[in-house]
Amino acid sequence: MTVLTSSAKALPPSTHPFAEVVERLEAGGSMLPDTPENLMQIIGIYKAYAVPMDFYWRDLLYIAEQVFLNPLPAFKYFPSQEYLDRPNSYQGDQAELRIWRGEAGAHPELLEFMEKGEIGKLPKLLHHLWHDRINMEFAEACMDAMLWHQGMGGRFNDYLDSEVYRQNADKAIKAYFKGNPLMLGLYKLFPEMLLEQVKKLSYVANLGLFWEVMAPVFFEMSDIYDEGGFSGVPAAMDFLVNGIFAVAGRPIYHQVFIRGECFEIIPKSEGFTWLYEAALPYVEAVFYRTAPFRGTKSYNAQAGQVPSEQSEFHYGILYADVFPVGSAGIPPTLLMQDMLHFLPPYLTELYLQHKRGEDDILVQLGITFQRSMYNVTSAVIQALRAALLFPLDDPDPEHLKANRAFFESQMDRFIRPEARLRDVQTEHYR
Amino acid sequence: MANIIETAKGAGLFSTLLTAVEVAGLTGALESPGPFTVFAPVDDAFAALPPGTVQTLVQNPPQLARILKFHVISGAYSRSDLVDQPSWESLEGAMIPIRCAEPFEVKNTSVLSADIVCDNGIVHVINRVMLPG
Numbered sequence: 001m002t003v004l005t006s007s008a009k010a011l012p013p014s015t016h017p018f019a020e021v022v023e024r025l026e027a028g029g030s031m032l033p034d035t036p037e038n039l040m041q042i043i044g045i046y047k048a049y050a051v052p053m054d055f056y057w058r059d060l061l062y063i064a065e066q067v068f069l070n071p072l073p074a075f076k077y078f079p080s081q082e083y084l085d086r087p088n089s090y091q092g093d094q095a096e097l098r099i100w101r102g103e104a105g106a107h108p109e110l111l112e113f114m115e116k117g118e119i120g121k122l123p124k125l126l127h128h129l130w131h132d133r134i135n136m137e138f139a140e141a142c143m144d145a146m147l148w149h150q151g152m153g154g155r156f157n158d159y160l161d162s163e164v165y166r167q168n169a170d171k172a173i174k175a176y177f178k179g180n181p182l183m184l185g186l187y188k189l190f191p192e193m194l195l196e197q198v199k200k201l202s203y204v205a206n207l208g209l210f211w212e213v214m215a216p217v218f219f220e221m222s223d224i225y226d227e228g229g230f231s232g233v234p235a236a237m238d239f240l241v242n243g244i245f246a247v248a249g250r251p252i253y254h255q256v257f258i259r260g261e262c263f264e265i266i267p268k269s270e271g272f273t274w275l276y277e278a279a280l281p282y283v284e285a286v287f288y289r290t291a292p293f294r295g296t297k298s299y300n301a302q303a304g305q306v307p308s309e310q311s312e313f314h315y316g317i318l319y320a321d322v323f324p325v326g327s328a329g330i331p332p333t334l335l336m337q338d339m340l341h342f343l344p345p346y347l348t349e350l351y352l353q354h355k356r357g358e359d360d361i362l363v364q365l366g367i368t369f370q371r372s373m374y375n376v377t378s379a380v381i382q383a384l385r386a387a388l389l390f391p392l393d394d395p396d397p398e399h400l401k402a403n404r405a406f407f408e409s410q411m412d413r414f415i416r417p418e419a420r421l422r423d424v425q426t427e428h429y430r
Numbered sequence: 431m432a433n434i435i436e437t438a439k440g441a442g443l444f445s446t447l448l449t450a451v452e453v454a455g456l457t458g459a460l461e462s463p464g465p466f467t468v469f470a471p472v473d474d475a476f477a478a479l480p481p482g483t484v485q486t487l488v489q490n491p492p493q494l495a496r497i498l499k500f501h502v503i504s505g506a507y508s509r510s511d512l513v514d515q516p517s518w519e520s521l522e523g524a525m526i527p528i529r530c531a532e533p534f535e536v537k538n539t540s541v542l543s544a545d546i547v548c549d550n551g552i553v554h555v556i557n558r559v560m561l562p563g
Binding site: 245247249399 | 479480481482483485486487489490492493494495496497523530537538561562563
């Protein structure tokens with residue numbers, strides 16, 4: 001962790017409404033206060049998140065690469081054994097950059113849950129129909145947010161509108177529907193329709209490649225914590241910052257396998273990177289923006305409750321009122337339900353001691369998740385500061401002022417009343 | 431006079447940069463008539479990046495090439511030319527802001543040595559690797 005230097009202290013106090021948080025960031029800290037309970041909560045939930053995420057990324061890549069344009073994708077949530085065994089690029093002995101010490105295939109707790117679920121050992125299809133499974137709908141909702149908001153930095157979106165992408169997609173569409181006059185006829189009549197679907201599938205691949213990195217990062221953080229290896233919240237944040245840099249240059253691409261042949265819709269040679277084309281758009285779309293979910297809390301667009309500008313949307317986890325959202329049976333609830341299955345015992349114990357115990361455990365873990373995502377967002381903010389601005393201990397006051405202006409502009413996004421930054425500063429918010 | 435690559439080799443400060451340029455397949459381009467303006471990070475600048483950053487990029491030449499192209503401007507521009515304009519388009523496509531004329535700072539880097547004239551362009555030595563954004 002970088003310590004506050006005398007030069008940073010030399011700056012006059014910040015006058016920002018979140019001055020305390022700004023100064024904590026300037027001292028190398030996180031937006032989340034450094035307390036032992038916060039550390040326990042965020043690491044515990046990272047682990048509970050990583051297990052379903054291990055399913056999400058595998059199935060997203062299965063959908064993008066294998067299911068592709070299947071008009072009736074009834075079995076898209078049943079990834080093939082090949083995708084369950086597929087070595088994660090960042091774990092296992094074969095990994096060139098090993099982030100997690102574990103094996104490369106699907107996580108053992110995930111495989112156990114897929115077999116038994118909550119109701120016991122039954123055929124896969126029954127687990128699916130009873131909804132006793134990993135909720136891929138959550139993953140698809142995140143992808144939809146990225147697709148819908150678009151244009152959040154990076155070059156990915158511009159590429160989807162390019163002629164070369166159109167040609168690559170066209171080849172894959174024609175190959176996929178070879179010998180299917182009905183679909184080829186439809187394609188001729190409405191060429192944009194299938195092209196839009198391919199664009200969406202490119203975002204599916206994008207998100208799958210993004211999460212393939214995050215799952216081992218979170219697993220490793222959990223293992224380090226279990227060994228007593230993190231000194232506090234800033235140390236956990238620094239692990240994320242280093243992880244962001246280490247994989248920043250990972251290629252983002254989209255390939256499809258049709259009858260054994262590989263079609264490159266977005267080749268690796270386009271130079272798209274994990275940081276610019278996946279991570280930053282993901283954080284913007286999913287943590288900040290998303291969409292006003294329909295649920296027990298409704299929004300009246302005519303009364304101006306929904307902003308007219310997409311960039312002003314503020315329905316992500318950093319702003320969510322976990323209680324009403326959590327009672328609506330909609331995407332965030334699905335994630336909470338997924339995480340519930342893989343909570344480490346120390347978090348379950350914590351929830352039983354507070355509020356209504358088991359009865360509102362989904363709300364409690366949703367708020368923990370919110371805290372943990374304030375920490376991930378802090379890591380992104382610190383990584384951007386490190387990449388685009390100056391070291392925290394820079395001796396030049398002008399550089400420190402530039403850092404402060406950056407931190408303050410980031411905190412401006414949390415001034416609106418819906419933001420939960422104020423709430424996560426206290427332990428009473430559960 | 432030497433070209434950009436020969437000049438960098440002669441200086442002895444740019445072994446990581448030269449390796450990266452080679453891996454990314456950009457050596458030929460930087461030996462061509464150009465001309466180019468190159469912001470060349472010293473070895474210490476690459477060493478300061480968190481562990482794994484350079485390794486991942488070296489394993490992925492197109493992605494590495496993109497980052498390196500962010501350090502190059504088409505045309506030969508001296509320090510006095512560069513400070514006349516608030517930002518310049520890099521070969522990567524993103525803009526490189528000129529932060530300060532005195533001391534000479536480009537984006538978030540300090541120029542350690544400016545105006546090294548080569549056959550096919552001008553090199554400015556910088557203390558940090560620049561990232562687009």
